[in-house]
Amino acid sequence: DTSKKLPAWNKLRARLHPLIYQSLHTLKFERPTKIQEATLPISIAGNTNIADNNRDIIGVAQTGSGKTLAYGLPILHWIASHSVEDRQMRLLNGVPEEEIASRLAALILTPTRELALQVSKHLSAIVDSSSSENKRWASIATITGGMSEDKQRRMLQGHRGRGVDIIVATPGRLWELCRGDDALARRIKTTRFLVVDEADRMIETGHFAEMQHIFALVQRMGDGQDGHDNDQEGIPLARILGGAHDMQTFIFSATLSKELQHNLKRANRVKRKRKGQNASTVEELLEAIDFRDDEPFMIDQSTSTRIASNVMEVKAECLTKDKDLFLYYFLLRYPGRTLVFVNAIDGIRRLQPLLENLQISVQPLHSQLQQKQRLKNMDRFRSNKQPSIGGSAVLLATDVAARGLDIPAVDHVVHFQIPRTADTYVHRSGRTARGGKEGVSLALIEPSEKRVWHDLCKNLQRKDDLASMPIEYTFLSALKERIALAKQIDQATHTQKKASHDDAWLRKLAEEAEMDLSEEEQDRSRDKKKDETKSVHALRSRLTQLIKTxxxxxxxxxxxxxxxxxxxxxxxxxxxxxxxxxxxxxxxxxxxx
Structure with a gap:
């Protein structure tokens, strides 16, 4: 009985399948978020409560607002409402009778592997919460780089080779698979829903060309396409019919300018092209989408500052040499889960050993880590128990983690280095205060970054009037001593490793030349190693004592x-x-x- 168990969902002008209500109740999703309230009545087909439904949607809302289920629930509702038999179809005239598959329910495109995995996890939670032990009522395949292609091809085949229901993919890997798989390209043509999550991020991650190819696959016949002379990167499109006429398109992002939203309306696009105006790169990408609506439904729930209202923004202006000190003070004063952003991997490589020496739990996250290691580090950060006993857990990240990631219970975001764009600042800050909780966004600003910070505030159309982080300065001299020792330990450890490497190299050269090192040389090397090890141990003992006091x-x-x-x-x-x-x-x- 949804009126009793889910009264907020029951009042929504959108009727969902009973399986979805069951999952929402099991997962304790007691009420829809604002973006879900605004879009679900418009996007769900067959709603008798509202005349204007089954629409294409362009949604702009702050991060953590529930965008994934805003587009995910209509997809799952459609799957649950149509039997496998109803969705079976011959993909193409001339295809052998035995090549029959279910229609692809949804193609969801994301800019990063992490976001693709996260979206799959959220949708799978809805499916699993109302599925029987032996059978899931919807299947989901995650297609990203960094994972086995053969395994992903098997996932795409689905149950009994009839095809998976939902594909969540990064454009690069999906297009790579499409180029060698006509059957996959044909299924994409049939998709009932096309979703682009974090649309503006697609450009930053270099997916422009692949996105255009994929959008061409789902384009309807017409506009110069005759269906007989098209070929893209080895895919014989002459054998593939045009995209489905009933396809719905959902575009979601945390940032889309008002001007871009205005220009995405079909009438405005035609008008601007006729006048010969230039389009932005993001705009060119979105214009490649064949919206089935003449005028997609626009919903903009971004705030005037583009930062969620439950995020407290603060700043701390400091000298460059004191940035480490201010970060350490913040982590001690306000324990919890903290996401620290830097602009380059070198920053992570410098900060990680420093914080580890200061006995703070820290995990790195950057593009040069293998996918398996990145996922493992995020899991360690999520499951770290230190925050519950008054300590700090830190995830050191470059902006590879700034978009779309839903890491629960992030208390603070620290901009250790100020980002170059306002969009990056918005998305970094959006990693905290998710799901309606409070959060903090702290900007550490050194003198050389003041101009960048001023420009950033200007782009966000606001004054530089953030509150300053309160600091008890009497603690700083003692914290400086700890940091100096931690840096000394890092330097000594680095010297040790280098000496060990040089020693191994010398021994190898001697072996290749069939020469023996003198016993005196070997003794000297051993004594030096012992002294260095003893010195590092003494420094660690001294630092440990300081930290305990x-x-x-x-x-x-x-x-x-x-x-x-x-x-x-x-x-x-x-x-x-x-x-x-x-x-x-x-x-x-x-x-x-």
């Missing part, structure tokens, strides 16, 4: 807790005292501001 704010007595300028006995008895910074109470940045 709680720091006291000015005015706190080391001997008598009731004396001094600050009275913190009540907060100590109430367990409100900060664990490692004596004199400060436990607090979120929201509370301190």
């Amino acid at each position: 709680p720091l006291r704010a000015r005015g706190i007595s080391a001997k008598y807790i009731t004396s001094g300028d600050r009275d913190f006995v009540d907060s100590l008895l109430d367990n409100r005292q900060h664990g490692s910074l004596i004199g400060l109470q436990k607090a979120t940045l929201h509370e301190d501001i």
Whole structure:
């Protein structure tokens, strides 16, 4: 009974299949998000509650607003409402009788592997929550680079070779598979739904050409296509009929300019082309889509600042040499799960050993890691138990992680280096405060970045009037000592590794030349290694001792807790005292501001 178990969904002007209601109840999705409320009544076919449905949609909403289910539920509703037999079809005249497959329900295109896997995970959760043990009522294949092509081809074949229901893919790998698989190209032609998630990101990740090829596959016959003389990259399109006339297209992103939204309306596109105006790259890409609607339904729920209202933005202006110090202070003062963004991989390689030496749990995420390692690092960050006991868990990332990733319970985002574009800043900040929770976005600004920060604020159409991060400066000198030791350990460890490498290289040369190193040389090398190891061990012991010793704010007595300028006995008895910074109470940045 949806009226009792899911009253908010029941009031929605969109009727969903009972299997989906069952999943929503099981997963405790008690009410639709704003973007879902706005789009579902428009996008779901056969809705008797509203006349204007089954529409193409262009949706703009802040990250974490529920865009995945805004396009995912109509797809799953269509699958659940049509039996396998209803969806079986001969793909093409002239294809052998035995080559029969179910119509492809949806093709979902994402800019990154991580986002593709995340979308598949969300849709699979809906399916699995209402499926029997032996049979799922919808099948999903994730097609991305970095994984076995043979395995992905088997996934695409689906149950009994009838084809998978939903394909979630990055454009590069999908087009690569299409070029050698006519059957896959034919199925894409039949797709009932086409989804482009994070549309503007597609350009940044270099998918322009592949996207155009894929859009050409689902284009209807006409507009100069005669169906007999088309060939793209080895796919004989002469043997493939035009795209389905009832295909629905969903375009979702966190950022699409007002001008671009206006120009995407078909009348405006034709008018602008006739006047010879230039299109932006994103605009050119989206214009390649053959929308079945003359005028797609536009929904823009982005805020005026383009940052979610539940994200508190703060800044900290500091010298370049003090950035490490300010980051360390922030991680100690406000424990939790923190996503730290840098602009280049070199920044990760420098910060990771520094934070590890300071005994902070840290995982790297960047494009040079293998896919399996990236997924493993994200899982470690998600499952880290340190935040629950007052520590910090850190994910150090380049902007490969800035788009679309849904990492639950990220408390803070730190822009260790200011991004070059406003869009990147918006998407970085959107990794926190997801699902209606509060979050923090902290920008660490050094003098050389002030102009970039000013331009960024200008592009976001706002003043540079963010609150500054509150800092108890009496702790900084002690934290500086820890950081200096951590850097010293990193340097000594690096020197050790280099010396070991040089020693191994020398031994190899001696062996190849059939020469023996003198015992004196070998003894000298061993003694040097022992001394270096002993030195590093002493530095680590000293740093460990410093980290174990709680720091006291000015005015706190080391001997008598009731004396001094600050009275913190009540907060100590109430367990409100900060664990490692004596004199400060436990607090979120929201509370301190």
